[in-house]
Amino acid sequence: MRRDIFQAIADPTRRAIITLIALQAMTPNAIADNFHTTRQSVSKHLRILTECELVKQEQQGREIYYTLEIKKLKEIDKWLEQFRKIWETRFNQLDKVLLTIKKQKK
Amino acid sequence: MRRDIFQAIADPTRRAIITLIALQAMTPNAIADNFHTTRQSVSKHLRILTECELVKQEQQGREIYYTLEIKKLKEIDKWLEQFRKIWETRFNQLDKVLLTIKKQKK
DNA sequence: TACATTTGCAACCGATTGGTTTCTCAAATA
DNA sequence: TATTTGAGAAACCAATCGGTTGCAAATGTA
Numbered sequence: 001m002r003r004d005i006f007q008a009i010a011d012p013t014r015r016a017i018i019t020l021i022a023l024q025a026m027t028p029n030a031i032a033d034n035f036h037t038t039r040q041s042v043s044k045h046l047r048i049l050t051e052c053e054l055v056k057q058e059q060q061g062r063e064i065y066y067t068l069e070i071k072k073l074k075e076i077d078k079w080l081e082q083f084r085k086i087w088e089t090r091f092n093q094l095d096k097v098l099l100t101i102k103k104q105k106k
Numbered sequence: 107m108r109r110d111i112f113q114a115i116a117d118p119t120r121r122a123i124i125t126l127i128a129l130q131a132m133t134p135n136a137i138a139d140n141f142h143t144t145r146q147s148v149s150k151h152l153r154i155l156t157e158c159e160l161v162k163q164e165q166q167g168r169e170i171y172y173t174l175e176i177k178k179l180k181e182i183d184k185w186l187e188q189f190r191k192i193w194e195t196r197f198n199q200l201d202k203v204l205l206t207i208k209k210q211k212k
Numbered sequence: 213t214a215c216a217t218t219t220g221c222a223a224c225c226g227a228t229t230g231g232t233t234t235c236t237c238a239a240a241t242a
Numbered sequence: 243t244a245t246t247t248g249a250g251a252a253a254c255c256a257a258t259c260g261g262t263t264g265c266a267a268a269t270g271t272a
Contacts, residue, residue, distance in 0.1 A: 004118075006115055006116050006118075006121065007116045009112055009116075010112050010113045010115075010116035011259090011260080012110075012112075013260085015112065015185070019188065022188070022189060022192055023192070027218080027219090028218080028219065028220090029217095029218065029219085037260090037261075037262095038261075038262065038263090039218090039219080040219095040220085040221090040261080040262070040263080041260070041261055041262075043219070043220065043221090044220095044221095044259095044260075044261080045260085047220085047221095061218090061269060061270070062217070062218050062219075062268060062269035062270065063217095063218065063219085063269090064218080064219070064220090068189075070189055070192055070193045071193065073186060073189050073193075074193070076182065076186060077186055077190075079121070080179060080182060080183055080186075082125065082128070083128060083176055083179050084183075086128055086129070086176055087176045087177065087179075087180070117229090117230080119230085133248075133249085134248080134249065134250090135247095135248065135249080143230090143231075143232095144231075144232065144233090145248085145249080146231080146232070146233080146249090146250085146251095147230070147231055147232075149249070149250065149251090150229095150230075150231080150250095151230085153250085153251095167239065167240075167248090168238060168239040168240065168247075168248050168249075169239090169248065169249085170248080170249065170250090
């Protein structure tokens with residue numbers, strides 16, 4: 001049972017759930033209303049999201065509200081960091097090239 | 107055959123390949139040397155990465171060098187954008203709370 | 213108390229995944 | 243020319259995935 005954040009966001013439905021509950025907590029039933037699938041299927045997705053701590057439960061009577069743990073998404077941001085450095089460098093190099101061409105035209 | 111970038115980076119071996127070839131192009135054999143798996147398995151991963159345009163091939167004799175298409179990784183960055191706004195807002199709100207507490211102590 | 217609602221969980225199913233083995237093809241080398 | 247090397251493609255396999263159905267537990271309501 002490999003359960004990491006990258007595998008969690010691989011599924012388009014799970015990404016949609018994340019976007020959906022980003023602004024306000026929602027119950028499984030309310031979430032399922034937004035998709036062409038069953039509540040149970042959403043429930044399974046929520047379990048996966050919970051297992052990798054992307055989502056948190058808040059029991060309220062018999063209803064369970066799911067909220068997004070936004071800070072967990074920063075792990076993806078952190079992984080991208082190493083490439084961000086590279087793509088910025090490459091753009092800088094491109095800038096230099098353009099600058100050189102500009103100067104030569106003068 | 108759903109082939110999107112999120113599914114591509116879901117596999118840890120593929121993420122490692124991406125990191126490996128980020129700085130310099132490499133052949134399948136050279137890549138495979140870095141993992142406890144066969145060349146054929148790496149080849150399959152490279153095919154998936156190629157299909158979603160995360161990686162580009164450069165034939166050189168009988169060797170094929172694979173390079174990373176860093177700009178494709180920006181699609182993930184783009185998806186994160188919507189949440190970045192939220193997490194910055196939440197931190198700002200937290201700042202306000204802390205500021206209020208500070209003022210009350212005065 | 214009896215019934216309805218909300219939810220999680222287990223069992224099952226077809227499709228997909230990641231890996232291995234085998235095969236073929238093209239390029240380099242003896 | 244014969245052999246070795248680098249690589250992709252196909253066939254196969256066990257494991258996992260996403261979805262459905264059915265059931266049980268807990269909470270709310272008549």
